[in-house]
Structures are given as structure tokens and as C-alpha cells.
Amino acid sequence: MRRILVALLLLALAAAATWTVWHWERDAKNGTDPWRAVPTHSAVVLVFPDVWDSWDRFTHTSQLWGAFEKLPAVGATGQLMARTLLRMDQDAALRATLEDTPALVALMRRSAGSVGSLFILAPRLQGSTIPSSLTDVLGVDPAGLAALLQGAVIVAHPDTALPPISLCLREGLLLLTSDEGVMDEALLQLGSGTSISEDPVLAQAMATLGAGADAHVLVHTTRTARLLHTWWRPDAIEHIEPPAGWVALDLRARADAFLLSGLLVPAEEHTMLTAMAAQGTGRPAPWRALPAAVTALDVQWITAPLRWTTDRSWPGETPDPAIVQALLGWVQGSMAIATAMSNESLTRWYYFATDDPQRATEDLQGLCTDAPCDTVSYRGQRITRLPMGGMHERLLGPAYSDMERPWWTVLGDAVLFARESDPLQRAIDSWIDGGALAEDARSNAWTSRIGQEAGRNWWMDVARSRAMLRAGLKPEAAAAFDALDSLWLHLGGLSLQLSPGQRGFHHVFAGLGHAPLDVRETGILWSTAIGAPVERAPDILRNHVNNTREVLVQDTTHRIHLLGSNGKVLWTRQLDGKIMGAVHQVDRYRNNKLQMLFNTAGTLYLIDRNGKDVAGWPIPLRRPATAPLAVFDYDGERDYRVLVPTQDGSIVNIGMDGEAVKGWESPRMAAPVTKSLSHLRMRNRDHLLVVDAQGKVWVLDRRGAERAQAELRLEEGATVRAVLPGMDIQGARIVWSTTDGALWQGTVAGERSMLAPAAEGSAWPVDFGGDGGRAVLHIHGDTLRVTQDGRDMLLRTFGTTLLHDALTIPLGRGATAIAVTFPDMGRVTLLDEVGREIEGFPLPGDVPMRIADLDVDGQPEAITITRDGTVTAHRLPGLGTSGTSQP
Numbered sequence: 010m011r012r013i014l015v016a017l018l019l020l021a022l023a024a025a026a027t028w029t030v031w032h033w034e035r036d037a038k039n040g041t042d043p044w045r046a047v048p049t050h051s052a053v054v055l056v057f058p059d060v061w062d063s064w065d066r067f068t069h070t071s072q073l074w075g076a077f078e079k080l081p082a083v084g085a086t087g088q089l090m091a092r093t094l095l096r097m098d099q100d101a102a103l104r105a106t107l108e109d110t111p112a113l114v115a116l117m118r119r120s121a122g123s124v125g126s127l128f129i130l131a132p133r134l135q136g137s138t139i140p141s142s143l144t145d146v147l148g149v150d151p152a153g154l155a156a157l158l159q160g161a162v163i164v165a166h167p168d169t170a171l172p173p174i175s176l177c178l179r180e181g182l183l184l185l186t187s188d189e190g191v192m193d194e195a196l197l198q199l200g201s202g203t204s205i206s207e208d209p210v211l212a213q214a215m216a217t218l219g220a221g222a223d224a225h226v227l228v229h230t231t232r233t234a235r236l237l238h239t240w241w242r243p244d245a246i247e248h249i250e251p252p253a254g255w256v257a258l259d260l261r262a263r264a265d266a267f268l269l270s271g272l273l274v275p276a277e278e279h280t281m282l283t284a285m286a287a288q289g290t291g292r293p294a295p296w297r298a299l300p301a302a303v304t305a306l307d308v309q310w311i312t313a314p315l316r317w318t319t320d321r322s323w324p325g326e327t328p329d330p331a332i333v334q335a336l337l338g339w340v341q342g343s344m345a346i347a348t349a350m351s352n353e354s355l356t357r358w359y360y361f362a363t364d365d366p367q368r369a370t371e372d373l374q375g376l377c378t379d380a381p382c383d384t385v386s387y388r389g390q391r392i393t394r395l396p397m398g399g400m401h402e403r404l405l406g407p408a409y410s411d412m413e414r415p416w417w418t419v420l421g422d423a424v425l426f427a428r429e430s431d432p433l434q435r436a437i438d439s440w441i442d443g444g445a446l447a448e449d450a451r452s453n454a455w456t457s458r459i460g461q462e463a464g465r466n467w468w469m470d471v472a473r474s475r476a477m478l479r480a481g482l483k484p485e486a487a488a489a490f491d492a493l494d495s496l497w498l499h500l501g502g503l504s505l506q507l508s509p510g511q512r513g514f515h516h517v518f519a520g521l522g523h524a525p526l527d528v529r530e531t532g533i534l535w536s537t538a539i540g541a542p543v544e545r546a547p548d549i550l551r552n553h554v555n556n557t558r559e560v561l562v563q564d565t566t567h568r569i570h571l572l573g574s575n576g577k578v579l580w581t582r583q584l585d586g587k588i589m590g591a592v593h594q595v596d597r598y599r600n601n602k603l604q605m606l607f608n609t610a611g612t613l614y615l616i617d618r619n620g621k622d623v624a625g626w627p628i629p630l631r632r633p634a635t636a637p638l639a640v641f642d643y644d645g646e647r648d649y650r651v652l653v654p655t656q657d658g659s660i661v662n663i664g665m666d667g668e669a670v671k672g673w674e675s676p677r678m679a680a681p682v683t684k685s686l687s688h689l690r691m692r693n694r695d696h697l698l699v700v701d702a703q704g705k706v707w708v709l710d711r712r713g714a715e716r717a718q719a720e721l722r723l724e725e726g727a728t729v730r731a732v733l734p735g736m737d738i739q740g741a742r743i744v745w746s747t748t749d750g751a752l753w754q755g756t757v758a759g760e761r762s763m764l765a766p767a768a769e770g771s772a773w774p775v776d777f778g779g780d781g782g783r784a785v786l787h788i789h790g791d792t793l794r795v796t797q798d799g800r801d802m803l804l805r806t807f808g809t810t811l812l813h814d815a816l817t818i819p820l821g822r823g824a825t826a827i828a829v830t831f832p833d834m835g836r837v838t839l840l841d842e843v844g845r846e847i848e849g850f851p852l853p854g855d856v857p858m859r860i861a862d863l864d865v866d867g868q869p870e871a872i873t874i875t876r877d878g879t880v881t882a883h884r885l886p887g888l889g890t891s892g893t894s895q896p
Contacts, residue, residue, distance in 0.1 A: 041131040041181035043113045044206040048127070048194045051205060052232035053116040056218075056225040060112055063223045063262075064090050065554040069573035070864050071262045072523040072535060076499035085170035089146065095619065096142045103140040106132045117191070118236050125191035130183040139178070147176065162192055214257035214274040217514070222259035223555075226269060230254055245481025252279035256517055264534055264575045264864040264882075265501075266522040268459070273507065273515040284320035285464040286509040288312050292462050294343040294362050296446040298420035300439040302349040303358070303446045304473040307408070308466040311362075314340040318404045325403050335376050336400060337361075339369040339424075346408060347446075350477040357411055358436060359401070359426035369424050373417060385430060390437045392418045392430050401426075451524065455502030459520045463506035471500035472526040498526045532849060534863070534870055534882040535576030541566050543874045546814070546857040548592040552618070553603040558863045560872055561605070562880055563588055571620065572880060574863035580620035586610050590637020590685060597623055597665045599647045608638045608653055613663060625667025632656045635681040641688045643695055643711065650711075654682035658701070660713070674713040679703060687732035689741055696738050698757075700729050700745075708738060708757060720759030724748070730773040744774050752785055765796065771813040777802065777825050777842070786827070788813050793829060793844075805844040809833050814857045830857050837873055852883055860885070 047054060057063040067074040068087055077083045097104040112130040119125045132139075144154050148167040156163050162177045172187040179199055186192050198205075206212060211227065218225050230251040237246050258271035275282060291310040296303070311317055314337040342362030349356045363369045376382070376396055383394040398414040415426040418433050420440050427433050439445045446452060452470060471478070475497050479490055490497075501524025508516040541564035548561040550571075557574040564570070567586055571579045586609035594603040597615065604623055605616045610633040615626040632655040641650050650670060651663040658678035662670040680702035687698040696716055699707040704723035710716040717738050723729075724747045731744040739758040746752050752772040755761030765772045770789025777784035777795055784797040788811050795803040812830035818839070820826055826847060827840045837854035839847045852858070854873035862869045863882060870882040 041111070042204065043111050043129040043131050043182055045204045046127070046129050046182050046184060046195045046199045047113060047115045047205045048117055048198050049205045050232065051115040051117045052229050052236050054227040055114040056227065057112065058222065058224070059109065065552070067262055069552060069559070069577070069579060070264055070555065070557045070575050071267070072265050072575040073267055073521065075575055075577050076496055076523060080493070080496065081170045085168040089167055089171070093146045096146055100140060100142045103142045106134065106140050106143065118232065118239060119188065119190060122239060124236060124239050125188040126186060127191050127195050128185040130185070131181060132183055134181065149176070210274055210276045211255045214255035214272065217257050217272045217274070219259045223262045224260040226258040226260055228256040228258070230256060240483060240486035241481050242483055252282055253277055258517060258519065263866050265524070266520055269519040271517050272510060273517050275513065275515070280321055282509070282515060284317050285309070285507065287316055287320055288464060290462040290464045290508045291342060292460060293345070293456070293466055294360070294423065298423040298425050298436060298440060299347050299358055299360060299446040300349070300435050301444050301446050301449040301452070302351065302435070303347040304350070305348040305469040305477065306345050306467070308343050308345040308468070310464050311340050311342065311344045314338065321406060323403060323406050328400055328403055332376070332397070332400060333404060335372040337404065339363045339365055339372055348477060350474070353476060355477065355480070356432050357427065358432055359409065359412060359415070361424045361426070363422055363424060366419050366422055370419050373424070387434050388437055388441060390418055392416050392433050451501070455504070455522050455524065459502070459504050459518070461506065461518065463508045463518070465507040467505045469503045471503050472498050472524070499523060532884050534884050536879060536881040537572055537576040537578060539564060539570045539578065539878045539880060541568065541878045542876050543856060543878050544876070545588065547859050547872050547874060547880065549859050549861040549872070550592065550594055550605065551603060553601060557865055558861045560880060561592055562874065564878055576880070576882060582620050584609055584614070585612050589634060593640050595640060595649050595665070596647050606638070606640055606651065608634050610634050613638065613651065613653065628663060628667055630655060630661065636683050637685045639686040639688070652686050654686070656681055660686070660699070662713070672712050676707060676709065676713055676715070678707070679705070684729040689732070689734050689738065691734060691737055696741070698732055698741065698743070700743070702726070706743065706757065717757070719757045721755045721757055721761065746772055775817045777817060786815060786817070788815060793827070803842065803844045805840070807831065812857065816857060818860050828858055828860070830854065835875060839871070849883065849885060853881070
């Protein structure tokens with residue numbers, strides 16, 4: 010089993026290692042087929058639907074990429090990609106050359122016993138020229154460029170942390186590799202006029218790939234198995250005989266995992282597939298009979314054990330049918346080999362599930378009729394030794410060669426075998442005292458995530474299996490393996506599941522998780538310290554490249570930090586003050602790329618996703634802003650207007666070009682405006698509602714002129730809580746609170762009514778349970794109250810002061826949660842509609858939290874920040890996909 014799992018690990022890590030070298034791809038759109046240059050003996054081919062989107066998702070959202078990026082070559086590759094992307098933003102010619110261009114990465118075994126990789130890009134070249142910015146990024150000098158354009162193979166040095174790279178431009182394809190022999194093979198293949206994609210099995214596999222994946226992985230099973238000879242001794246992998254064929258997988262990057270799913274298209278029949286198809290599929294057992302020390306499992310689902318032994322047909326003499334019946338006839342469910350290794354000592358347990366433990370006991374004890382079997386008792390549990398040896402190997406194959414007269418015991422609905430009695434005693438201890446594999450939080454966090462019905466299931470905890478993985482490596486490979494120990498310590502579960510499908514195909518699901526061995530809290534997705542205290546709640550922004558969510562944090566020194574959905578700090582920059590209000594996202598260039606728009610008291614900022622100022626920005630304000638900016642797209646054409654109240658009672662109106670909007674005449678107000686402007690479009694006319702500090706309500710048009718007279722006037726010092734549309738502008742409603750704690754609503758026409766009477770604390774309207782905002786939330790001291798129509802819907806006292814900044818969060822199906830902060834305790838919590846804490850709370854936090862589905866996997870996270878500047882994303886499995894932050 011160890012040998013099979015090693016193969017699977019290398020398969021997953023081979024893909025990761027190839028990403029280490031290069032990341033690019035797109036379907037052939039310009040008529041140049043990159044598949045023509047892929048050597049026909051390639052074992053793995055990686056295909057990226059969009060290189061830049063894929064790279065962005067890996068670097069901005071994947072904690073696995075962050076772990077691999079600590080390796081110098083991976084980090085250098087990432088920097089090379091980042092430099093190229095930056096040049097693309099600055100150079101239209103380079104952008105036209107590289108955007109949406111097809112590319113492939115091929116991995117193959119070399120005749121010298123090494124592994125080679127080839128990157129194939131099909132750039133959109135204008136005539137016979139290459140943008141100079143591309144050759145600059147690749148480190149190609151003018152002489153090299155001239156040779157490259159003539160079709161010669163040249164050597165470039167794009168980064169000192171990367172090996173020299175051979176480049177060649179032939180027939181519209183740019184070939185890159187660090188192995189001259191691989192370049193020769195690619196050019197020979199390109200000149201042959203044939204393509205690896207003409208392989209009918211590969212063609213079938215490619216046709217099964219789905220849309221919407223971050224990448225595709227195509228694996229030739231037998232060639233990939235031969236790749237293992239590069240690193241492992243022959244005796245360690247001699248029994249690896251996978252079904253010949255191609256596996257086609259769609260890869261999706263998540264914050265803490267790479268998940269792959271697809272089909273195995275076999276080239277011929279294979280007994281393993283035939284036997285599996287007859288047994289069906291099921292979920293692996295809960296493993297209560299196995300100790301938590303187990304770090305690897307090879308599981309087969311068995312419903313007809315005697316047929317399984319016949320279908321597998323291992324060579325050798327057929328055992329007595331009565332013995333076969335006694336050993337296996339009672340098996341029903343998971344049949345597994347479990348492995349653990351400590352202090353270089355390998356331990357295996359052989360697990361056989363049964364739906365009739367009594368029958369299993371009687372059948373096995375029946376083998377002791379002719380001669381008494383060795384038996385011991387341990388903690389009241391009987392452990393017996395089989396009277397004959399080698400039977401399991403003859404029935405189940407070489408993987409069971411260790412079972413030479415094994416010992417066995419029954420624990421619950423499983424029969425456990427081991428070579429010696431000591432491992433069974435360890436299993437009995439964990440069964441009685443606790444500490445079973447089923448109770449191991451680290452293992453369960455992974456298996457519960459990827460658990461699904463399968464016919465064959467391999468699982469390994471990579472970080473905890475390092476010693477086992479190292480066994481069998483060649484000396485030079487073992488040294489390299491040891492040098493990467495810091496990487497292995499960050500890897501969690503590695504799984505591969507295989508199930509029978511239709512038309513002879515087989516379903517494949519694989520995954521590799523990020524789970525640092527020193528992290529104990531499985532509810533934490535990631536935690537990042539930004540290095541300075543924080544007093545402001547985070548802003549959740551959308552990454553326009555991959556649609557994931559990112560976290561913008563400002564510390565008390567006024568620096569802002571953008572964190573990807575994987576918790577990595579993407580960039581940091583200094584501002585001149587504290588951000589006022591929310592951070593907005595706009596599409597300045599109308600190209601579906603988003604920028605961040607916000608203001609401090611002294612400056613308007615428009616910043617792109619790389620932390621750079623957009624041309625014409627920032628804009629210093631002549632007088633300090635008195636409220637957060639408002640941004641309006643009146644006609645839905647992304648012709649934005651940015652309006653900011655200033656200290657002199659005027660309103661600044663700026664366009665996306667950073668210039669004052671022509672035709673705008675700001676009204677001169679007697680008092681500054683302290684609330685963002687509101688825009689209402691009614692009866693096909695635009696209305697801007699403004700309330701100044703003295704309570705006067707203004708209704709303006711797009712040019713700043715008064716569009717209508719407002720009869721409503723608020724009390725001086727009132728805080729506007731909401732502006733709601735009506736049938737016309739006179740029916741539009743404003744909801745506000747007064748300095749005495751009362752909550753009011755009124756129409757522009759002047760009608761007003763009290764929503765909540767005067768009281769200490771703060772009150773504001775909330776949409777509680779989808780009531781359209783008719784409920785009132787009130788916080789005073791340590792008490793939180795929600796009322797509707799004068800009736801209490803929720804009343805809870807906490808015994809510690811609450812921050813007057815609670816959020817209501819829709820959970821879907823009319824349900825609402827309330828997020829509250831306890832500043833004196835440094836805690837945040839989430840309450841349901843009757844005031845009970847939702848499972849998983851409270852959490853550490855000193856500022857209001859936000860709820861968002863960061864990696865868009867359907868499971869939201871709570872983003873909390875402690876005062877020292879530690880930002881943490883907590884998984885919230887109990888919430889639905891609709892849980893999102895409300896500003």
C-alpha cells in the first residue's frame with residue numbers, strides 16, 4: 010500500500026512541481042496547436058484555460074501555492090510571472106501578444122533517468138516581431154532576439170534563482186525548457202507533423218474535460234509510474250502496475266486545497282477495474298477500530314468478497330474453498346490496509362468490515378478445529394493467531410504479503426489483523442481509552458471534506474507520513490527529500506478515489522490539502538499578522554480575475570494591507586489618514602477590471618488591484634472631507650461620479666479621470682454634511698438626497714441644483730441611518746436617530762413618526778428575518794434588544810459592554826444572524842434570531858468581524874481581527890452560502 014500511495018503522492022506533487030517551473034495555457038484560438046510540440050512519451054500534460062487567471066488564483070487564493078512558494082525556484086517563478094503581468098498592464102503590445110494564448114506544460118522521463126519538463130506557448134505575434142518587453146522579462150539580449158526570430162535555440166537567464174532556460178520560436182510556438190535534450194525532442198516532434206493528441210485514448214480523455222476549471226491535468230498512468238524510478242529504488246515500486254490509459258482531470262484551486270476530478274479512460278481491460286466494477290461503491294468506514302497513529306489508508310469497497318478474489322485471480326494454487334469462506338466470506342464494506350510509521354518502525358493493520366461480527370468470529374475460530382490456535386487476552390479482548398500462513402497473500406495479492414500467520418481481534422463491526430499482537434493491543438487501547446483515527450480532528454477535517462462514495466480510496470497525511478515516504482528513496486532523492494522537510498510539514502491530506510463509471514470509464518477524484526502540522530485549530534482557514542494594531546473593521550473586496558474575495562485591512566499607522574483569500578499579504582502601502590466609510594470597487598476603464606475607491610479626510614484614492622494609483626489619482630482635497638464619498642453610476646454605463654462633502658459646506662464632484670465634473674455647481678450649505686449622499690432614481694429622474702449637520706434636507710439633481718423642496722427637517726446632530734425610496738421623491742423616507750437615542754422616520758414631504766422612543770445607547774433599523782427593515786436594533790451598555798412594532802423579538806444581556814456597531818447577516822430562507830463585538834473581552838460572536846450563539850462562536854476579535862465566502866467554495870468564513878493586527882479566517886460550516894457581510 011505504501012508503494013501505491015507513494016505513486017499517488019508523486020503524481021500530485023509532479024503537477025505541483027511543474028507549476029513550480031511554469032504556469033500558462035489557453036485553448037487554441039489563433040490556429041497554432043501547441044499539442045504538436047508535446048513529445049509522444051510525455052507522462053503528464055498540464056493545460057490551463059487561462060494562464061493569468063490560473064496563476065492569479067494560485068498565488069492570491071491558494072495556501073498550497075504559498076507553501077510551495079517558499080522554495081527559491083517557485084518563488085522566482087512567481088516573481089517572473091508577476092513581472093510579466095505588470096509589463097502586460099503597462100504594454101499594450103505585450104498584452105495583445107500574451108492574453109488568451111494557448112500553452113501547455115509537459116512532464117516526461119528522460120533516457121538518462123531524469124525528469125524533464127517543457128513549456129509551450131502560442132503567442133499572438135504581429136508579423137515576425139516579439140514585443141521587446143517580453144524579451145526583457147525573459148532576459149534575452151538583442152543578439153539572442155535576432156537568433157530567436159530565425160528559429161534558433163537560444164539560452165536565457167530570466168532569474169538568478171532559476172536555471173538557464175533554452176528558448177526556441179518555431180511555427181508560431183514558443184518553447185521553453187531547462188533541459189536541452191527535451192528541446193531536441195520537442196523540435197523533432199514538431200517536425201514530424203504528428204501530434205500526441207492523435208492518440209485515440211488521449212483524445213477520448215480530453216473530450217471529457219469540463220469547463221470552468223483553473224487547469225486540466227492529463228496523466229498517462231504507466232508512463233507516470235515509470236517516472237517513479239527516477240527517485241525510488243526498484244524494490245520499493247516493483248508492484249506498481251496501474252491500468253494503462255489516460256486520466257483527464259479538472260483542477261480547481263481552493264484556499265486550502267487543490268481538488269481534481271475527472272475520468273480514467275483505460276487503454277485495455279485490467280483486473281483491478283473489473284473487480285472493482287462488480288463491487289459497487291460506498292463510503293469508507295469511520296475507523297473507530299484503528300489508532301490515530303494511522304497516517305495512510307488503502308481502502309477497497311467489498312460487497313461480494315468471494316467474487317472479488319475470483320475477479321482479481323492472483324497467480325498460484327487455489328486455496329481450499331472452506332478456508333476462503335472462513336477468511337473472507339463474512340466481509341461486507343471497507344477492506345483496508347492502514348499504515349503508520351514511527352522511529353523508522355513500520356506498522357500495518359489490516360481492516361475488514363463486517364455486518365455480522367458474530368459470524369466472522371465463529372468462521373475464523375473454526376479454522377482452529379484441527380489444531381488449537383495461539384490466543385491471548387488483552388483488557389478483556391481476545392486476540393487469536395491464524396493457524397496457517399500466507400493465505401491472505403494468495404487470496405488478496407502481494408499487498409498482503411506481510412500477513413504471515415497474522416493475529417486478529419474483533420472490534421465492533423470490524424475484524425482487525427496484524428503481523429504481531431502488539432499493533433492489535435494498540436488498537437484495543439485506542440478503542441477503549443479513546444484516540445481512534447475516527448476521533449483525530451486533523452484527519453477528519455480532510456476526510457469529511459473529500460469523503461464520497463468510491464470503489465477504491467487511497468488517503469495519506471503527508472506531513473505525518475514523511476518517514477514512510479522517505480523509505481525506499483534512492484540516496485540522492487532522499488537527500489533532496491530531507492531538504493524540503495519544511496514544505497512537507499505544510500501538507501495535509503492526499504487522497505485519490507476511484508469509482509466505476511459508464512462506457513468503461515472510471516470516475517477519479519483527487520485532492521491535496523494544506524494543513525501545517527503545528528496548527529491545532531481545525532476551524533481556522535488561515536491567520537496572518539500584519540504587524541501593527543488595527544481599529545477598523547476589514548473590507549471585503551472582489552478579485553475580478555477569479556471572483557474570489559480579498560480582505561483589505563488598515564492599521565493604526567494608516568497603512569493598508571490587501572490579503573488574498575489564502576491569507577497572503579499581496580501588498581502594503583501608506584495612506585495619509587484613516588479611511589472614511591466603506592471601500593468601493595469601480596470599473597474605471599470599463600474592461601471588467603476593478604479598482605478600489607475611497608477617501609480619507611484629506612485625499613481621494615483610486616487604487617488598482619496591484620496597489621498602484623490609477624492615472625490622475627490620488628486627488629488632494631482643498632478642504633477636509635466631512636463624510637465618506639458616495640459613488641454613483643447614474644445610467645449603468647460605468648460613467649461614475651464621485652461626490653464628497655467638505656468642511657466648507659460644499660460638495661466636490663469628481664469623474665473617473667480625476668477631474669472635476671463639468672456642469673456641477675455645488676450648493677452652499679449653512680452646515681457641513683456628515684453623511685454620504687444618497688441617490689434615488691424615481692420616475693426616470695435622478696435625485697441626490699443630502700442632510701446637513703443642522704438637519705436641513707436637500708434634494709439635488711445631477712448638476713447640483715435643487716430638484717425639489719423638502720419639508721422634512723431633522724433635529725440638529727441627528728444621525729441618518731437609512732434612506733429608502735418611495736413612489737415619488739416626496740414619498741422617499743429617511744430614518745434617523747437623535748441625540749437622545751430615539752429612532753425616527755419621515756418622508757421628504759414632512760410626515761414623520763417615531764420608530765423607537767428615546768433611550769440610552771444607539772438604535773438603528775434592521776432587516777430582521779426579511780421584514781424589509783421594519784425591526785429596530787438597540788444597544789445600550791451590555792444589552793442588545795430587537796423590537797418590531799413595539800414588541801421585543803430578542804432581548805439579551807451579556808454582562809460586558811457591546812460595541813455600538815452590530816451587523817445583521819442574512820443566512821438565507823428568511824433567517825438572519827447578528828454579529829456583535831465585546832471590546833473589553835476581545836471577542837466577537839454571532840447570534841441567531843432568538844439570541845443564541847451560533848456554533849463555533851465566540852471568536853477572538855477586537856473590531857467588528859465580516860462574513861464572506863473567500864474562496865467561493867460555498868462555505869463562508871468569519872474574518873476577525875485582534876487589536877494587535879492578527880487577521881484570521883475561520884471556517885463556518887454551520888452557515889449557508891448566502892452569509893455575507895453587511896456594511
